[in-house]
Amino acid sequence: MDKFWESLGGKLAERWLSVAAPALMFWLGGLLMWMIGRGGPAALRQPLTDLAKLPVGSQLIGLVVVLLGVAASGWIVTQLVNPVLRFLQGYGPLWRPVRTRLVKRAQTKFDEIGSEFAALAPAVLLTPDSATPQQRAAYVRLTRRQRRLPGPGxxxxxxxxxTLRAAESHPIDKYGLDVVTVWPHLWLLLPDVVRTEVAAARARLNAGVAAGIWGVLFTGFAPWSVWAVPTGLITMIGCYLVWLPGRTEAYADLVQSAIDLYRRALYEQLRWPMPGNPAEERASGRLLSSYLSRGLSGSTPTFVASSSE
Structure with a gap:
């Protein structure tokens, strides 16, 4: 789904303020590092004096050049967000040496959670009145952890x-719907308020990734001040460990919720017969995904009249 959001985000990136504001903070931070390396605010005195001697036209041209440079740096970072996010997800050849070990660790965690859940579920679901608060709390915790793992393979x-793979794969397990295939179609059918919430969650996720990129770039000011290195690294690590997990989960939850609540609109708009039970829905969802992806031949299924006809 990254290509979908990349195309949508390209329009948002045209807004100068959303692009330039983080870049402006970055360069102001760089100016601060330069000042620290040159002895403090007094270092600005001579450059400001030289600037004041220039004609007004030259000053305006210099201001425009600075603003364009700030905006250009912000635009470049926005173009890096999707590739960096894909890397943080685990795609790319750089993960190859450790991919097998990390995937195996996720598989082990999945199995452990499944075993704990299987042992705990009967006490909570079959005899809820006798379940202890600790058992109920453990049940909620395990359910939440299962929601963040996509499943074997x-x-x-x-x-x-x-987390993001789980948001894409759980609808396949529940409804047979391939999110990567059906999401652009479903997006056009979502109410405006839902699209606004999902887009805002994705924008917050992208902003978290961008903040980490700015943190890495900030270490480039190290020749002027050694404080640039810890500042940049703390920003990068804080984004990855603190900022991004919560934003990733919020976005994943909204994507899954949108499919849970509005998949019926997709069936109706395509005049696809509504399944009558969960087993039928998984089969019908797989067929619908194939229809949207490659098309179908033959006489099944039979289209039904939409509610507006």
């Missing part, structure tokens, strides 16, 4: 990758 080497 689909594991990724990182937690972020598993």
């Amino acid at each position: 689909r594991f990724m080497p990182t937690a972020i990758g598993n």
Whole structure:
């Protein structure tokens, strides 16, 4: 689904403020590092004096050049967000040496959670009145952890990758719907408020990735001040360990919820017969995904009249 959001985000990137504001903070931070390396605010005195001697036209041209440079650096970072996010998910050749070990660790974690859940579920589901608060709390915790793992054969080497892969794969297990295939179609059918919430969650996720990129780039100011290195590394590590997990989970939850609640609109708009039970729905969803992806031949299924006809 990254290509979908990349095409959508390209329009949002045209807004100068959303692109330039983080870049402006980055360059102001770089100016601060330069000042620290040159002895403090007094280092600006001579450059400002030289600037004041220039004609007004030259000053305006210099200001425009600076603003364009700031905006250009912000635009470049926005273009890096999707490739970096894919890397953080675990895609790419750089993961090859450790991918097998990390995927195996995710498989082990999945199996352990499944065993704990299987042992705990009867006490919570079959005899809820006698379940202890600790058992109920453990049940909620295990359910939440299961929601963040995609299942056998689909594991990724990182937690972020598993969370996003789970958002894509759980609808296949529940409804037979391939999210990568049906999401662009479903997106056009979602109410405006839902699309706004999902797009905002994706924008927050992208902003977290961009903040980590800015953190890495900030270490480039090290020749002026050694403080640039810990500042940049703390920003990068904080984004990956603190900021991104929550934003990834929020976005994944909204994607799954949108499919849970509005998949019926997809069936109706395509005049696809509604399944009558979960087993039928999984089979029908797989067929519908194939229809949207490659098309079908033959006389099944028989289209039904939409509610507006």
